[in-house]
Amino acid sequence: xxxxxxxxxxxxxxxxxxxxxxxxxxxxxxxxxxxxxxxxxxxxxxxxxxxxxxxxxxxxxxxxxxxxxxxxxxxxxxxxxxxxxxxxxxxxxxxxxxxxxxxxxxxxxxxxxxxxxxxxxxxxxxxxxxxxxxxxxxxxxxxxxxxxxxxxxxxxxxxxxxxxxxxxxxxxxxxxxxxxxxxxxxxxxxxxxxxxxxxxxxxxxxxxxxxxxxxxxxxxxxxxxxxxxxxxxxxxxxxxxxxxxxxxxxxxxxxxxxxxxxxxxxxxxxxxxxxxxxxxxxxxxxxxxxxxxxxxxxxxxxxxxxxxxxxxxxxxxxxxxxxxxxxxxxxxxxxxxxxxxxxxxxxxxx
Amino acid sequence: xxxxxxxxxxxxxxxxxxxxxxxxxxxxxxxxxxxxxxxxxxxxxxxxxxxxxxxxxxxxxxxxxxxxxxxxxxxxxxxxxxxxxxxxxxxxxxxxxxxxxxxxxxxxxxxxxxxxxxxxxxxxxxxxxxxxxxxxxxxxxxxxxxx
Numbered sequence: 001x002x003x004x005x006x007x008x009x010x011x012x013x014x015x016x017x018x019x020x021x022x023x024x025x026x027x028x029x030x031x032x033x034x035x036x037x038x039x040x041x042x043x044x045x046x047x048x049x050x051x052x053x054x055x056x057x058x059x060x061x062x063x064x065x066x067x068x069x070x071x072x073x074x075x076x077x078x079x080x081x082x083x084x085x086x087x088x089x090x091x092x093x094x095x096x097x098x099x100x101x102x103x104x105x106x107x108x109x110x111x112x113x114x115x116x117x118x119x120x121x122x123x124x125x126x127x128x129x130x131x132x133x134x135x136x137x138x139x140x141x142x143x144x145x146x147x148x149x150x151x152x153x154x155x156x157x158x159x160x161x162x163x164x165x166x167x168x169x170x171x172x173x174x175x176x177x178x179x180x181x182x183x184x185x186x187x188x189x190x191x192x193x194x195x196x197x198x199x200x201x202x203x204x205x206x207x208x209x210x211x212x213x214x215x216x217x218x219x220x221x222x223x224x225x226x227x228x229x230x231x232x233x234x235x236x237x238x239x240x241x242x243x244x245x246x247x248x249x250x251x252x253x254x255x256x257x258x259x260x261x262x263x264x265x266x267x268x269x270x271x272x273x274x275x276x277x278x279x280x281x282x283x284x285x286x287x288x289x290x291x292x293x294x295x296x297x298x299x300x301x302x303x304x305x306x307x308x309x310x311x312x313x314x315x316x317x318x319x320x321x322x323x324x325x326x327x328x329x330x331x332x333x334x335x336x337x338x339x340x341x342x343x344x345x346x347x348x349x350x
Numbered sequence: 351x352x353x354x355x356x357x358x359x360x361x362x363x364x365x366x367x368x369x370x371x372x373x374x375x376x377x378x379x380x381x382x383x384x385x386x387x388x389x390x391x392x393x394x395x396x397x398x399x400x401x402x403x404x405x406x407x408x409x410x411x412x413x414x415x416x417x418x419x420x421x422x423x424x425x426x427x428x429x430x431x432x433x434x435x436x437x438x439x440x441x442x443x444x445x446x447x448x449x450x451x452x453x454x455x456x457x458x459x460x461x462x463x464x465x466x467x468x469x470x471x472x473x474x475x476x477x478x479x480x481x482x483x484x485x486x487x488x489x490x491x492x493x494x495x496x497x
Binding site for chain 1: 409410412413416424434435439442454455456458462464478481482485488490
């Protein structure tokens with residue numbers, strides 16, 4: 001059979017052996033078991049890492065699952081099954097009946113977690129979009145995971161290592177008692193941030209990692225240039241890539257208001273604010289350039305987008321255009337409101 | 351082709367597709383001893399694909415018409431779902447109905463293996479075998495599996 005347009009980004013998987021592809025599929029089926037044993041996840045993780053072909057095969061599977069996303073979920077899957085079943089057979093009639101009694105709104109509460117559950121098993125601790133969670137590691141170090149974040153905890157005899165795989169975490173390290181004082185470090189694709197008795201936040205971005213220090217100090221080592229690291233003192237934050245550390249700037253505790261479920265804005269541009277708010281929901285937020293530079297201040301809950309946008313509409317004279325989409329949340333676009341002359345207590349002059 | 355389709359425009363479109371397929375195919379024999387027979391085979395294949403597509407599209411529209419939730423779908427979403435359905439149908443073509451059904455229940459509805467086994471009246475290991483089989487087609491149509 002010929003290839004599929006779905007393989008566009010994973011063409012290199014055509015070069016793996018059928019045996020490897022077969023094994024990858026068996027892993028997928030095994031991981032979709034309920035429940036999945038932690039040993040299985042560990043065994044699968046090491047299988048993936050054992051050979052580049054294993055990873056190639058796995059990425060193909062993931063990307064195809066992504067292509068199936070429009071058909072997954074309670075509303076569309078019933079329609080898909082009705083359409084794909086042979087006509088005039090019992091299955092088709094049953095499926096059509098299921099379709100007609102479905103009253104669910106499309107796109108609601110069908111998280112990625114359900115359609116690609118293995119994602120949450122690839123890491124030791126993970127939060128969904130909009131969720132935040134605190135945990136205490138074996139040595140007493142406290143970690144708070146922000147929205148849509150994932151970490152692996154790898155403690156060994158000589159080192160306490162946390163790998164940040166996605167999102168953002170806030171760390172309060174514990175002083176180790178007893179004979180050993182093991183270094184504590186957070187590792188990302190861009191390098192490591194080692195704690196020197198401290199409270200600090202680490203956020204993984206597309207091309208860099210941002211570290212903000214609130215107490216003590218943190219030693220940053222870019223992955224490819226460990227010699228030119230930097231020790232960042234409390235009250236400072238800095239971005240680093242795998243090649244180097246950028247000029248530090250001031251860190252503010254407002255940045256970590258998310259641990260209490262808030263975004264604190266002080267004269268923040270609307271465009272920056274909605275980019276931040278968008279991290280906490282499955283909807284896609286955007287704004288018209290005409291309103292992007294409007295400034296706002298205040299504390300806003302991260303878990304109620306509709307309420308926040310309603311409040312902003314009133315105070316910033318903007319309107320929300322809502323488009324319901326099938327499987328990617330809603331598209332919410334902010335545009336200038338009907339009454340641009342109205343003064344507002346939150347609106348500040350730029 | 352015109353005879354098979356009963357529509358001159360569609361026949362012309364498909365004839366065009368036939369040549370495109372020929373030009374871009376690497377499976378043309380070096381020498382065509384029976385060019386007319388060869389063309390007929392390719393054309394027949396396209397005609398049957400065409401009907402398959404039409405049939406699925408009709409079934410999809412029928413399902414949409416009966417689904418109260420679908421009234422909110424944008425035309426773009428409807429089109430994306432249809433394209434995805436067509437490709438999935440193509441990839442799963444030729445599999446036994448029960449294997450397809452196991453795949454749909456598990457991968458689209460998110461049913462557990464045990465639930466699928468119960469629905470289809472087969473054992474859990476059988477469900478897993480079905481799933482691997484359907485997933486081979488879906489994820490690795492460019493590889494040849496044995497067995």
